[in-house]
Amino acid sequence: xxxxxxxxxxxxxxxxxxxxxxxxxxxxxxxxxxxxxxxxxxxxxxxxxxxxxxxxxxxxxxxxxxxxxxxxxxxxxxxxxxxxxxxxxxxxxxxxxxxxxxxxxxxxxxxxxxxxxxxxxxxxxxxxxxxxxxxxxxxxxxxxxxxxxxxxxxxxxxxxxxxxxxxxxxxxxxxxxxxxxxxxxxxxxxxxxxxxxxxxxxxxxxxxxxxxxxxxxxxxxxxxxxxxxxxxxxxxxxxxxxxxxxxxxxxxxxxxxxxxxxxxxxxxxxxxxxxxxxxxxxxxxxxxxxxxxxxxxxxxxxxxxxxxxxxxxxxxxxxxxxxxxxxxxxxxxxxxxxxxxxxxxxxxxxxxxxxxxxxxxxxxxxxxxxxxxxxxxxxxxxxxxxxxxxxxxxxxxxxxxxxxxxxxxxxxxxxxxxxxxxxxxxxxxxxxxxxxxxxxxxxxxxxxxxxxxxxxxxxxxxxxxxxxxxxxxxxxxxxxxxxxxxx
Amino acid sequence: xxxxxxxxxxxxxxxxxxxxxxxxxxxxxxxxxxxxxxxxxxxxxxxxxxxxxxxxxxxxxxxxxxxxxxxxxxxxxxxxxxxxxxxxxxxxxxxxxxxxxxxxxxxxxxxxxxxxxxxxxxxxxxxxxxxxxxxxxxxxxxxxxxxxxxxxxxxxxxxxxxxxxxxxxxxxxxxxxxxxxxxxxxxxxxxxxxxxxxxxxxxxxxxxxxxxxxxxxxxxxxxxxxxxxxxxxxxxxxxxxxxxxxxxxxxxxxxxxxxxxxxxxxxxxxxxxxxxxxxxxxxxxxxxxxxxxxxxxxxxxxxxxxxxxxxxxxxxxxxxxxxxxxxxxxxxxxxxxxxxxxxxxxxxxxxxxxxxxxxxxxxxxxxxxxxxxxxxxxxxxxxxxxxxxxxxxxxxxxxxxxxxxxxxxxxxxxxxxxxxxxxxxxxxxxxxxxxxxxxxxxxxxxxxxxxxxxxxxxxxxxxxxxxxxxxxxxxxxxxxxxxxx
Numbered sequence: 001x002x003x004x005x006x007x008x009x010x011x012x013x014x015x016x017x018x019x020x021x022x023x024x025x026x027x028x029x030x031x032x033x034x035x036x037x038x039x040x041x042x043x044x045x046x047x048x049x050x051x052x053x054x055x056x057x058x059x060x061x062x063x064x065x066x067x068x069x070x071x072x073x074x075x076x077x078x079x080x081x082x083x084x085x086x087x088x089x090x091x092x093x094x095x096x097x098x099x100x101x102x103x104x105x106x107x108x109x110x111x112x113x114x115x116x117x118x119x120x121x122x123x124x125x126x127x128x129x130x131x132x133x134x135x136x137x138x139x140x141x142x143x144x145x146x147x148x149x150x151x152x153x154x155x156x157x158x159x160x161x162x163x164x165x166x167x168x169x170x171x172x173x174x175x176x177x178x179x180x181x182x183x184x185x186x187x188x189x190x191x192x193x194x195x196x197x198x199x200x201x202x203x204x205x206x207x208x209x210x211x212x213x214x215x216x217x218x219x220x221x222x223x224x225x226x227x228x229x230x231x232x233x234x235x236x237x238x239x240x241x242x243x244x245x246x247x248x249x250x251x252x253x254x255x256x257x258x259x260x261x262x263x264x265x266x267x268x269x270x271x272x273x274x275x276x277x278x279x280x281x282x283x284x285x286x287x288x289x290x291x292x293x294x295x296x297x298x299x300x301x302x303x304x305x306x307x308x309x310x311x312x313x314x315x316x317x318x319x320x321x322x323x324x325x326x327x328x329x330x331x332x333x334x335x336x337x338x339x340x341x342x343x344x345x346x347x348x349x350x351x352x353x354x355x356x357x358x359x360x361x362x363x364x365x366x367x368x369x370x371x372x373x374x375x376x377x378x379x380x381x382x383x384x385x386x387x388x389x390x391x392x393x394x395x396x397x398x399x400x401x402x403x404x405x406x407x408x409x410x411x412x413x414x415x416x417x418x419x420x421x422x423x424x425x426x427x428x429x430x431x432x433x434x435x436x437x438x439x440x441x442x443x444x445x446x447x448x449x450x451x452x453x454x455x456x457x458x459x460x461x462x463x464x465x466x467x468x469x470x471x472x473x474x475x476x477x478x479x480x481x482x483x484x485x486x487x
Numbered sequence: 488x489x490x491x492x493x494x495x496x497x498x499x500x501x502x503x504x505x506x507x508x509x510x511x512x513x514x515x516x517x518x519x520x521x522x523x524x525x526x527x528x529x530x531x532x533x534x535x536x537x538x539x540x541x542x543x544x545x546x547x548x549x550x551x552x553x554x555x556x557x558x559x560x561x562x563x564x565x566x567x568x569x570x571x572x573x574x575x576x577x578x579x580x581x582x583x584x585x586x587x588x589x590x591x592x593x594x595x596x597x598x599x600x601x602x603x604x605x606x607x608x609x610x611x612x613x614x615x616x617x618x619x620x621x622x623x624x625x626x627x628x629x630x631x632x633x634x635x636x637x638x639x640x641x642x643x644x645x646x647x648x649x650x651x652x653x654x655x656x657x658x659x660x661x662x663x664x665x666x667x668x669x670x671x672x673x674x675x676x677x678x679x680x681x682x683x684x685x686x687x688x689x690x691x692x693x694x695x696x697x698x699x700x701x702x703x704x705x706x707x708x709x710x711x712x713x714x715x716x717x718x719x720x721x722x723x724x725x726x727x728x729x730x731x732x733x734x735x736x737x738x739x740x741x742x743x744x745x746x747x748x749x750x751x752x753x754x755x756x757x758x759x760x761x762x763x764x765x766x767x768x769x770x771x772x773x774x775x776x777x778x779x780x781x782x783x784x785x786x787x788x789x790x791x792x793x794x795x796x797x798x799x800x801x802x803x804x805x806x807x808x809x810x811x812x813x814x815x816x817x818x819x820x821x822x823x824x825x826x827x828x829x830x831x832x833x834x835x836x837x838x839x840x841x842x843x844x845x846x847x848x849x850x851x852x853x854x855x856x857x858x859x860x861x862x863x864x865x866x867x868x869x870x871x872x873x874x875x876x877x878x879x880x881x882x883x884x885x886x887x888x889x890x891x892x893x894x895x896x897x898x899x900x901x902x903x904x905x906x907x908x909x910x911x912x913x914x915x916x917x918x919x920x921x922x923x924x925x926x927x928x929x930x931x932x933x934x935x936x937x938x939x940x941x942x943x944x945x946x947x948x949x950x951x952x953x954x955x956x957x958x959x960x961x962x963x964x965x966x967x968x969x970x971x972x
Contacts, residue, residue: 190537
């Protein structure tokens with residue numbers, strides 16, 4: 001009997017009824033983790049000494065899960081998939097992880113990721129590229145690459161992720177699973193290695209909307225160590241999922257979804273968008289109203305630049321603590337400047353260095369207004385436009401990316417100008433701190449694709465409820481990756 | 488200097504020492520001898536740690552802002568100042584800039600310099616965190632993170648001072664304000680006060696309200712005592728004057744220098760062109776928050792009596808001289824001590840005499856603070872009281888006080904140990920007086936003729952009692968006995 005492909009609700013029932021023990025679940029999960037490591041290279045650490053826990057009324061008790069390696073875990077190597085922290089063993093645990101622990105959840109892996117979350121490919125981990133379990137020649141997207149690959153492969157029902165631009169929601173789509181980041185501040189960021197603090201969100205990757213609700217219920221809560229966290233003790237996401245969506249209103253954006261916007265559309269994009277339109281019909285069939293809206297193309301075209309400017313600027317500053325003096329491997333040199341330069345030169349991948357240069361450039365006194373302040377202004381305009389949409393609609397529904405996972409050989413984080421806004425629109429969820437969830441909505445050439453639902457701040461329940469209802473109209477809930485058959 | 492006048496501006500950093508914890512960390516805010524014993528993960532910038540604003544520190548900063556007559560902001564923001572230095576674990580300092588507004592902007596403060604009232608113009612006051620402290624040795628350096636994250640107030644003035652005296656008087660006023668308002672001990676010996684000074688000179692005949700007439704601004708970094716500020720300013724005025732005289736002034740570029748305490752000179756550090764770009768941006772981990780009117784009102788109400796107010800009280804109500812009042816209010820601890828003695832019932836003038844003539848001398852001699860001596864306000868009051876009630880003579884009281892300071896024993900214990908007591912009963916003194924008068928009948932005649940020999944008799948009684956006779960009682964008895972004859 002295999003258990004790790006089941007949902008959290010199912011596992012909890014089995015544990016409660018004594019049909020399986022926590023120990024047995026941990027063992028199966030660890031076995032699968034090793035197998036997945038061989039196939040997909042998902043992990044920085046597999047915790048072979050993980051122990052089962054007491055099964056309580058908490059849904060997460062006794063059940064194994066994966067932890068993205070940018071969560072600080074006491075006594076367990078936490079690298080952020082960077083050579084600058086390749087030997088770093090923290091002495092404190094991130095609040096989100098200790099919240100899960102307190103409910104009896106058992107961490108069994110530390111998942112590989114794009115270095116410090118700064119990448120969308122899963123190819124910049126210091127332990128090597130993470131492969132997509134549906135097709136090993138394709139990327140998982142990132143940065144929560146190992147988390148997505150392992151949940152999709154059925155190593156456990158869920159893993160934590162973090163999301164600064166789309167780092168949970170894009171790999172979820174490429175791996176055919178659910179990725180959810182709640183409203184900014186619902187989950188404490190204390191102990192999460194920062195990338196861009198004003199955009200960073202904690203969240204999770206699961207195989208169903210309900211599981212995502214259960215996991216975030218377990219992670220969330222106000223935290224005295226994070227001033228941006230807020231009290232959500234009156235919210236129980238899992239119990240709030242009723243499936244009742246009659247009269248809910250969704251909108252999609254013409255400039256992103258209309259195939260006529262893409263004169264050079266390839267086959268994958270065509271299929272992806274037409275599949276999305278089919279799903280919208282399904283939404284209507286269960287009583288959800290769906291309308292097309294228009295957003296200024298100029299604004300949409302600016303969003304990727306806004307993201308680059310703000311995220312790189314904050315990242316440059318956030319990662320200035322990585323000097324190799326207090327933690328991380330000590331650099332060599334005659335004085336502290338040389339030692340620090342050596343540590344950072346050897347430690348960071350070229351992609352990150354490029355982003356530091358950009359971040360530094362846009363913050364320089366002579367450039368700051370033109371780049372950094374303008375980016376903040378446009379961020380405000382985008383958020384205001386979305387807030388306007390939320391006055392009329394419960395949420396915005398959009399396809400994720402321009403198709404299924406990209407090939408590892410061809411593309412390296414390079415964007416096609418035509419589909420740039422389509423690839424990057426999830427970042428608006430980070431600009432506004434909006435609750436945002438990706439669910440699988442079909443297949444193109446045996447590879448999964450996804451759609452995203454984003455609602456207004458603090459409207460997580462509504463977003464999850466709608467996502468759950470739409471998920472129920474399709475056969476992808478709980479799916480485990482199967483190697484795609486190619487021609 | 489007559490041909491030129493100097494324009495001097497100050498940046499005064501003062502640690503807030505009176506909060507329980509650091510400004511963005513839950514580590515204790517107190518000086519610790521053991522290095523790196525007062526730290527939380529955030530003070531060493533471990534990955535994933537976040538700053539939490541200490542409301543108490545904000546409150547104290549706002550209080551200082553009000554005292555300086557600055558404008559308080561509607562919203563509280565913090566900024567990151569990005570630069571790499573080993574004493575700065577995060578690679579940035581959380582501080583405030585002038586836009587958005589810091590805890591205080593555009594204020595002014597009246598201060599006194601050599602008895603003359605002057606106005607200091609404040610550009611801004613901001614709240615920030617201190618860096619770690621470093622010690623450099625020949626082949627290695629050590630870093631102590633105890634100081635990292637200690638709340639720091641940085642006060643920036645306009646170039647509104649014209650002499651070292653003015654600048655130092657202002658700094659002394661500020662130190663007193665920080666002490667009186669319960670914000671900081673403001674002790675430069677503990678490194679709690681550090682200053683940057685900027686100096687330029689211009690032709691005395693030109694109008695200083697026109698910025699175009701100003702000279703080239705020279706910034707002097709890291710001056711860590713008021714004496715240093717005075718010396719650095721005077722040195723720099725002389726240096727710049729000499730350049731003017733030699734016609735080299737116009738070649739001098741805007742620059743940063745540092746004050747070197749060994750050579751007592753300023754040394755070139757870097758030119759303005761090489762100034763560091765700190766790449767400020769708003770700290771995203773601290774949400775901006777509104778400062779309520781009610782809170783500001785409450786803070787304003789809590790501003791205690793400051794030195795200037797106490798001084799006025801001492802002069803008007805207690806009848807002290809301007810000189811004595813100035814001395815007593817100079818250090819808050821001394822003034823608190825004084826007020827405590829008065830609260831216990833001590834005579835204000837006598838208490839002032841004790842402080843200014845005896846106790847402060849003792850403090851100066853040993854270079855210690857008033858809270859470090861054994862003698863408490865209650866003990867001083869007890870000694871004053873013993874004199875008042877005639878238990879000991881005023882001459883004896885000084886011996887008791889010094890012994891109390893040196894032996895660390897209660898006044899009563901010392902009185903007992905020394906066997907000191909004032910002979911205060913008539914039955915002991917009267918026979919002595921009669922005996923002495925009998926022996927000097929000729930002097931009584933002289934006395935009656937108007938010669939002043941009264942003090943001689945008192946002296947003789949004192950001699951006979953080894954100083955223990957109550958002088959006023961003795962005088963009374965002598966008068967009675969002479970009148971009887």
